[in-house]
Amino acid sequence: MIGISACLIGEAVRYDGGHKQQTQLKQLVDNGEAIAICPEVLGGLSVPREPSEMINGDGVSVWSGQSQVATQSGKDVTQAFKQGAQDALKILQQHDIDTVILKEGSPSCGSTEVYDGQFNGTKRQGVGVTTALFEQHGIRVYNEHNWHTTFHK
Secondary structure, eight states, rough: EEEEEGGGGOOOOOOTTTTOOOOHHHHHHHHEEEEEEHHHHHHTOSSSSOOEEEEESHHHHHHHSSSSEEEEEEEBOOOHHHHHHHHHHHHHHHTTTTEEOOOOOOOTTTTEEEEESSSSSSSEOOOOOOHHHHHTTTEEEEETTTHHOOOOO
């Protein structure tokens, strides 16, 4: 059993109310081989919601208190992102899941890059808040671009 970002299996949970469904990933959930999680919704954020990006860092620096997650209008939503990550981790632990496929670029789920906090579409190297927490707990994190070449159930 693995975990997959809910937006990748077609659930309309993204900030814009949309999804990024990938048929192969949805089939894993439909076949009972995976469960869907959305840390942002678990953290209490609405759908749709204002876009959020990490300011001055990435998920690792959010957990160390050196940066925050903020909306485009400047509202600090760091606590919602952290709470959602913690709730998602509990779900994975309850299901004995140690591997996930998460949405790249997301302030929660990015595994190699995140948006740079300027809200202009520019990305930088880094991980999301949830990815950072998962990796601290030994969970292997893949994204929708690299899972099929490196993923082993």
